[in-house]
Each structure stands twice: as structure tokens, then as C-alpha cells.
Amino acid sequence: MYTGIKEFDLSSSWGINNRDDLIQTIYQMTDDGHANDLAGLYLTWHRSSPEEWKALIAGGSERGLIYTQFVAQTAMCCGEGGIKAWDYVRMGFLSRVGVLNNWLTEEESLWLQSRVYVRAHHYYHSWMHYFSAYSLGRLYWQSSQCEDNTSLREALTLYKYDSAGSRMFEELAAGSDRFYATLPWQPLTVQPECPVTLKDVSDL
Template sequence: MDERAQHWLYALSAPMVALNPGASYTAPDFYADRRVNLVDGWGIHNRAELLDMLRMADNGHASQLAAAYWQWQRCLPSQWQTLLASLAPRERILHQYASRTAGECGPGGIRAWDLGRMSFLLRCARGNAWIDLDESLWLHSCLAVRARHYYNSWSTYVAGFFIGRAFWNCLGNSDEQVGHELERQGSYLGNLGIMRELGLDPAVPFAELPWDLPLARPDKPVSLEEFNWS
């Protein structure tokens, strides 16, 4: 795989780079000069636990809003209102959140939140010597297939990531508080600053990497033959 295609794969974790000063947008490793502690916060101690965590690309936080985005895309206005009236208060708030944000992220919803973090984990694992470059590229290519299925541009992908991050920030709130906290996320200075960096930092590779850049999928490494993923 040529260098430009590799940079495209690593760009899946660009929002995580913006969240972590000193990280690289284009290197195979997330940090060039140090290992990353994935025990605190992630509970990942080794390669086996890392590979198991990658399942979150399909069953992570996005699964909690997937039905809301799917129904918003397909319901007539009257059907949507009927659906909202039938839901418990928290589910109603989350469905309304999906309806307000679908215009930014599209039907993919917040899948990018899970995909971007899995790319981050792969790049950290590469720096921690848990996976080699060939394994990283193949696993990243699996993430790329998913990203291109759910999104049609870097802008919708990045929007999906930050909308997902806002949702994640509010998971611990009560039913009474969650709606208010979701409303506040749109003006949260931390999110605004990170999005501004992604738009203005010349190191961010989006402008040089078209969303539809041809990506030749590498062969699955023999070392991953028992890892049932595609």
C-alpha cells in the first residue's frame, strides 16, 4: 500500500490526534516517541484484549442511536411524531438528538466516534509493539470499508465523530438532565476548538486525501487468520 493510501487510513483517527497534542496525523504510530498506556480508561493490557476491543467498531456507542437515525431517515413527519409519543422520556430525547444532528452526519450517525477511536487504538498498539505494520494496515482497511459505507465525505465523518463524542459525554446523566446536557455540547469550547484545529491546521491531511481515494485492500496477514473480522 502506497504512502498516500496509508495516510488516508490513519486520517480515520485524525479527530483523536486533535484531542491529543503531540500525536501524528500520518505516522503508523500515534506518538513517535512513546508508548501509550491503554490500561487506564480502556482496560487493555495486551494484544488479545486489543483485538477483542476492535469489535466496538460494530457494536460500540453508535448502536445505541442507530435505530433513531434509521427511523429519522425513513419516517414521514407524522410518523416521526407518533414514534416520539410512544417512547420513554430518555429514548425520546435521544431520538430528537438524532433528528437534530442527522443533517450534519447523515445516516451513518455517530459510527465515526467508534471507528475513529478504533483507529486510534490500532495506532497505539503499533507503537506498543502489539501489532506489526501489515496487521495495522489490514485492520485499518476493515475500518475504512465501514467508514465509506456509512459516510460520503470527511466532513460528515468528522461530524459523526464529534456528535458521537457529545453523546458519550452525556451518557452518565439522568433522564432529567440528559436533554439539557446534550443541548450544551454544541457550544462546548473544547469541541469547538478541536473542530477549528481540524479545519485550519495545515498538518491535517484531509485536503490532500479525497474521500474516494482508491484504496487497494492488503491481503489478510497469516497472523490474523484466527481473527474473524472483515
């Protein structure tokens, strides 16, 4: 995807300007990213009876109800992990771009990605499961740009991606080199050791 690119600008889209910014973003957003907004609802949906769920969402705001309906419609697809895959995929992206930008070594990137994968494998049971949760997470992320409840409901009910999202998924579906489909979805046989240079985030 980034063949020929020597450096990827993360300042405008992420506010990341150096190695420290990158590492702290990965450290914080792996477990505290956008998915946390709905994490409690996904977990509650899976652990509540229909009556308990109905009582939970009663009396909420219209915007809140739109989001709870989105959770109810997608919970079976995502599982208890909800849309955490959206954050995990992006942290994997940052780990790889860190190498491209000469902010991370291959060893450091591998360790960071291994910590993300442990979480992904815990919550999702296949690449397709992971991809489904990621795609729904992308939908939720873009919904923050909806200015009114009508457009929000339309986006989340019709699974209506913006132009960038539509283009991205079209390219993914059309790609002939779907590497994820050829790799086994299984626990890591060997967990990489945390490099000394990442000791400050060794509890990731």
C-alpha cells in the same frame, strides 16, 4: 500528536493491557460500539415519514425523548450511518497505537484500518461528513455522564462539549497540518489481504 512517546497506556481508559485485548476490542467495537445505541433511530428517521416518526417516539420516557430529539436534529448531518464515525475513528486510533505499543505490525494495523475505512466510506461521503458524525458521536458519548435530564438536554441541545472535548476540537480546528483535508475520499483501490496472524478476526 504522540511524538516522543514510546508507549501509550490503554489500561486505565480502555481496559486494554495486551495484544489480544487490543484486537478483540477493535473486532467487537467496530460494529458494536457506542453508536449502536442510536443506530436504529437514525436509520428509522431516514426511512420514515414525519407522521411515522412522531408515532414512534410518542409515549417514550423523558430521557428517551431527549435522545430521539438529538437524532432528529442531527440525522441530516450524519446520514443513515448516524454517529458510527465516533467508533470508527477510535478503532483507527487503537490500530495505530497498537503499532506504537509493539502489539501490532504495520501490516496488521493497515489491514485493520482498511476494514474500518470500508465501513466509513459506505456511510459517509466526505471527510467533513465523517468529521461531523464523529464530533456528534463524541457529544453523545459524553452525555452518558449527565446525571439528570436537565443537564442531558442542555448538552445535546446546545451541543455543549465538556472541557476535554472542547479542547480537542479547538486543537483540531487550529492545526496547520489537517492531513484529512488533503487526502481523497474514495474507495480503496487495493484491499490489503488479511495477515495470517489475524486469521481469527478475518471476518471483520
